[in-house]
Amino acid sequence: MISPATIDEIKNRMDIVDVVGDYLTLKRSGSSYKALSPFTNEKTASFYVVPSKGIFKDFSSGKGGDCITFVMEVDGLSYLEALKYLAKKYGVEIIEEEQSDEAQEAQNKRDSLYILLNFAKESFQELLWESEEGKSIGLSYFKERGFTDESIKDFELGYTLSEWDHLLKAATAKGYRQELLEEAGLIVVKEEGKVYDRFRNRVIFPIHNVSGKVVAFGARMLGKDKKQPKYINSPETELYNKSRILYGLFQAKQDIRKEDNVYLVEGYTDVISMHQTGIKNVVSSSGTALTEEQIKLLKRYTENVTVIFDGDAAGIKASIRGIDMLLEGGLNVRAVALPEGEDPDSYAKQLGTSAFSHYIESESQDIIxxxxxxxxxxxxxxxxxxxxxxxxxxxxxxxxxxxxxxxxxxxxxxxxxxxxxxxxxxxxxxxxxxxxxxxxxxxxxxxxxxxxxxxxVAQPEEPEELDIMKVIELQEKESIRVLVNYGKSHITNHELVDEDLISYFLSEIEEIQFTNPVYKSILDIFKEKLLEGVIIDGDYLIQHGSEEIKREVVNLMTSKHEVSENWEKKFQIYIPKEEEQLKDVTYSNILRLKFRIVQHLIEEENRKLKEATNEDDIDILLDEINGLKKIEMSLAEFLGNVTVK
CATH class of the missing domain: 1.20.960 (Mitochondrial Import Receptor Subunit Tom20; Chain A)
Structure with a gap:
C-alpha cells in the first residue's frame, strides 16, 4: 500500500484539467471546462471539469470524482494503479506500506503481469537487433517493408526464434512462474502436459494500452507453413481485452487531439507506414470489427474519423457495413478508398510523404x-x-x-x-x-x-400528483448541497455574531431527521468531525467518504450552469453570487425543508382523521392539524413564494 504521505503528495500536485486533458479535448465553459463523455455515446457535451474543486462530473453516465477516480474509470485501473500512474506523471517517488494479504496478492499479480509482458517485449527486441536469426530474418523483413530504425524502436517491434521454448526458458531462468506465463498468454499448455511458446518464428508487434504499457502482442508469420495462420494475437487476459484496445493509440493520441481527426486503418503495418509519412493520428482495429468500446475510446480524443479502405471493392463492401456503428456513436465519418490492389502501407511507400498526404486529404468524402x-x-x-x-x-x-x-x-x-x-x-x-x-x-x-x-413516436406522460416525500428529499439535497460546498465558510448569524456555517446549520436543523440515508450519513460525518474540533467540506468527503457518499458529493459540488460574467462586464448588471449570501441561502433552505415536513405531517394527520371514528380522537386530530396549519402559514409567510395547499 502506498503511504499516506505519498498519497497526499500526489494529491497536492495533481491538476484535474491537466489529467483529464490527457484523455479528452476540453473546452472552457465559464469557470469550468466541458467535453463529450468518454463513457457514453453522447452528442452534446455533458462532461464537466471544475478546476476550483478539483473534480469532474459526467452527467450522462453519473460518474464523478477527482483525478484518481477519473484515471480509474477511464483506463480501468485499480486505485493503486491510478496512484502509480499519477505519481509517475508528476514525478512523485512511491513509498509503500503494508496492506491486506488479499489486496496485496491481487495487486502483485497485475504488477507481475505488466513486468512479465515488458520482459517479453524486451526479449523480443533484443532477439531482433542482436541475434543472427533476428537480424537476418526479422530485421530484414522490417527493412524490406521500408520501416526505419526509428519507427522500429518507437513501436518496440521484435522477433521470436523458431525454437519451441526459447521465451519459456528465458523467463523461468529469470524466476517467472509457468502459471504467470500462461496467464499472460505467452505460452500454451496442452492437456497432456506439453508446454511451448505461443509466438515462434514471427515478427512481433507489441500492443500498448493508452498509458503506454504492453498488454499483449500481435505476431506475423514469416515462413511458408500454410497450416499456420498469418497473424496470431495474445488471448484475452486480465490486462488485455481486444474490444477495448486500438493499436497505435498510445503513439497517436496527442496528434489526434492536435489534428482533431483520426485515421482508421486495418493493420499494424498500415499504422507504422503512415507514421513514417508524417501522418501520426492513425490507429488500427487490428483486422477485427469495430466495437462500441473502441468507438467510445476514439471519441475521447476526437469526433472526426476518416476510414481508409484498401483498394479492394469486394473488401470495402464487406467492411463498410460496420461503419454504421461509428455514425451511431455520434462521430463524423469520412472515407477514402485507395487504388485497386493498394493498402496504406504499400501506397504510402509508392507515393512518398507529401503525395500520399495530399491523396488522403483530397480523396476523402463523407461516408454517406x-x-x-x-x-x-x-x-x-x-x-x-x-x-x-x-x-x-x-x-x-x-x-x-x-x-x-x-x-x-x-x-x-x-x-x-x-x-x-x-x-x-x-x-x-x-x-x-x-x-x-x-x-x-x-x-x-x-x-x-x-x-x-x-x-x-414518444408520447407525453401524464403529470403525477405531488409526492411530498420526494419534495422533502429534494429539499434535503439542496440543504446538504450548501453544506458540502461551503461547510468551511463563516456567516453572521441572527445575533450578528460571526459563526461557522456548519455550527449555524446544525443548530437550525437540530430537530429534523433526514429521510435520505446518504444525506443523513453526510450530515453525521459533519457532526462527528465538528465534535473532534475539525470543520470539513465536500473535499474531505471526496477523499474519505464511502463510494456512495463520494458520488453524491461530486453531484452536489458540480453544476452544468453558471451565471455568465458578461452580465456584469458587458451590461453592468450585477447578480449576487451564492457565496455572498450564504446565511440567507442556508436559512431559506432549512425553512423550506421544515415547510415541506410540516406539509407531510398535515397529510398524515388528515389521513388519520379520515379513518378516525371516536369523537375525542377527531377533536385531538383537528387541534393538531390546526396547529400545524398555523406553523405552515407562518413558514410560508417567511418564505414569501411558497403556495400553501
Missing part, C-alpha cells in the same frame, strides 16, 4: 456519399438492387442523431439516387418508428434518454 456512390455503381439499372441500396443508405442516415445533418444527407442522396426526397423521408420515418417500437419491446419508456428520432 461514399457509400451511396460505391453501391450505386454496383446496382446500375437493377431495380431490385437499387431498392435494397436505398433502404441500406437510409438506414445508415437514421444512425445520425442530428436531424439537420439527416435532412442534408437525404437531400444529397435524393440527387445522387434520382429518387424523390419525400420517398426517402418516408422510408426514414418507417425505420425510426420501427426502431422505437423495438426499444419499447426491450423495456424502453418514452421520455427516457430521448433523442430527436424518439420524438416521432
Amino acid at each position: 456519399r461514399f457509400k451511396t456512390k460505391l453501391f450505386l455503381a454496383d446496382a446500375k439499372d437493377d431495380p431490385v438492387k437499387k431498392a435494397g441500396l436505398i433502404k441500406d443508405i437510409v438506414r445508415s442516415i437514421t444512425k445520425i442523431d442530428d436531424p439537420v445533418k439527416r435532412t442534408v444527407y437525404l437531400k444529397e442522396c435524393s440527387d445522387l439516387l434520382g429518387i424523390s426526397e419525400a420517398v426517402l423521408v418516408a422510408e426514414q420515418n418507417k425505420i425510426l418508428i420501427q426502431q422505437n417500437r423495438d426499444k419499447g419491446k426491450a423495456g424502453y419508456q418514452p421520455g427516457e434518454n430521448l433523442t430527436p428520432q424518439d420524438l416521432l
